[in-house]
Amino acid sequence: MTINANELLRGGTIRLNRGASASLAEGTGDATCKFAVAVDFAIDGILYHKAITDNIAMTAQTEQALATTCLYLVTLTTGAAVAVVKGVEVANADLTSGKAVLRWPAPAVDTCPVGAIKVACGTTAFQLGTGGDDLTDDIGTGTVTYYDLCLVPASPMTS
Amino acid sequence: MTINANEPIRGGTACLNKAGLGIAGTTSKMRTTAADASGYMDFTIKGILYSLADADNNCVFTADSQAVLTTCLYLCCITSGNVISIVKGEEVLTADLTAGFEALHWPAPTADTCPFGAVKVVATTAVFTPGTTALGTGNTVTYYDLMNVPANPIRS
Numbered sequence: 001m002t003i004n005a006n007e008l009l010r011g012g013t014i015r016l017n018r019g020a021s022a023s024l025a026e027g028t029g030d031a032t033c034k035f036a037v038a039v040d041f042a043i044d045g046i047l048y049h050k051a052i053t054d055n056i057a058m059t060a061q062t063e064q065a066l067a068t069t070c071l072y073l074v075t076l077t078t079g080a081a082v083a084v085v086k087g088v089e090v091a092n093a094d095l096t097s098g099k100a101v102l103r104w105p106a107p108a109v110d111t112c113p114v115g116a117i118k119v120a121c122g123t124t125a126f127q128l129g130t131g132g133d134d135l136t137d138d139i140g141t142g143t144v145t146y147y148d149l150c151l152v153p154a155s156p157m158t159s
Numbered sequence: 160m161t162i163n164a165n166e167p168i169r170g171g172t173a174c175l176n177k178a179g180l181g182i183a184g185t186t187s188k189m190r191t192t193a194a195d196a197s198g199y200m201d202f203t204i205k206g207i208l209y210s211l212a213d214a215d216n217n218c219v220f221t222a223d224s225q226a227v228l229t230t231c232l233y234l235c236c237i238t239s240g241n242v243i244s245i246v247k248g249e250e251v252l253t254a255d256l257t258a259g260f261e262a263l264h265w266p267a268p269t270a271d272t273c274p275f276g277a278v279k280v281v282a283t284t285a286v287f288t289p290g291t292t293a294l295g296t297g298n299t300v301t302y303y304d305l306m307n308v309p310a311n312p313i314r315s
Contacts, residue, residue, distance in 0.1 A: 001166050001167075002168075002169055003162070003164070003166050003167065003168045004169055005170045005171030005172075005206070006169070006170035006171065006172065006205050006206075008267075009171070009172070009173070010309065011307070011310030011311070012173070012306055012307055016175050016176060016306070017195070038195055040176045040177055040194070040195060042305075044309045044310060044311065045307050046303055046306070047174065047176070047177040047305060047306050048177065048304075049177045049194040049195060154163050154164075
């Protein structure tokens with residue numbers, strides 16, 4: 001099927017740029033993130049702009065168990081504040097063997113998904129957000145991957 | 160309903176970065192100043208990309224007068240040739256808007272143009288004459304940078 005976007009579109013929530021390099025990244029301060037490139041985004045058709053910002057505090061999430069992988073959806077509000085939605089944790093072994101997939105969390109109403117953080121915990125548990133653990137430093141032999149999103153992808157991640 | 164945008168998409172009309180609509184040097188006009196400091200507003204009409212350089216006084220009102228004590232939305236549209244026009248919406252009594260009796264509906268853009276911004280004018284103490292009355296004098300204004308026309312009306 002082909003979607004003819006010449007029909008009059010109304011509204012729309014989407015991120016519109018990425019820049020020359022990755023935007024979403026670990027912040028300088030502990031347990032923070034940053035946008036290394038400014039973000040242009042729309043919520044219900046109205047455009048907003050998030051300037052380059054370091055040390056963005058994120059609301060504390062429930063702790064992620066060791067040896068699991070989880071997606072955290074990073075969204076922006078109309079006031080350009082960051083709100084994070086935690087996905088469902090999946091055991092690393094199940095993900096590797098193909099028994100489970102990583103589903104993208106659903107963004108909250110009136111927020112724009114602009115990025116995601118995939119945390120694969122190793123030998124320690126991990127808590128994202130204020131008062132929690134530091135990305136990269138506190139995941140115990142695990143890995144952290146950042147994604148800049150235009151929209152929430154249609155398909156789950158399989159690795 | 161969820162639309163899976165992985166299907167092939169053809170065409171499309173949208174503004175792709177925040178135009179930074181605001182009052183111009185001539186206070187009865189508006190201007191664009193791209194919020195990303197690129198100096199350009201990028202937009203597409205039916206899938207073809209265009210750009211408009213920041214400029215002073217580039218949005219000129221040409222519309223009927225707006226009565227005092229009313230609120231109205233004006234939609235800024237641009238053609239493939241970078242000609243900007245402003246479409247006036249329907250005036251509503253500000254008191255009715257405040258009371259929740261009325262909503263402000265977004266004007267429909269003219270054919271083959273890209274809506275990139277809007278301004279809400281509340282005529283507080285004087286008639287607002289587009290193109291003549293200074294923005295912010297006898298009225299209060301709110302600017303909106305649009306990707307496209309919002310789906311829902313404004314209720315305040």
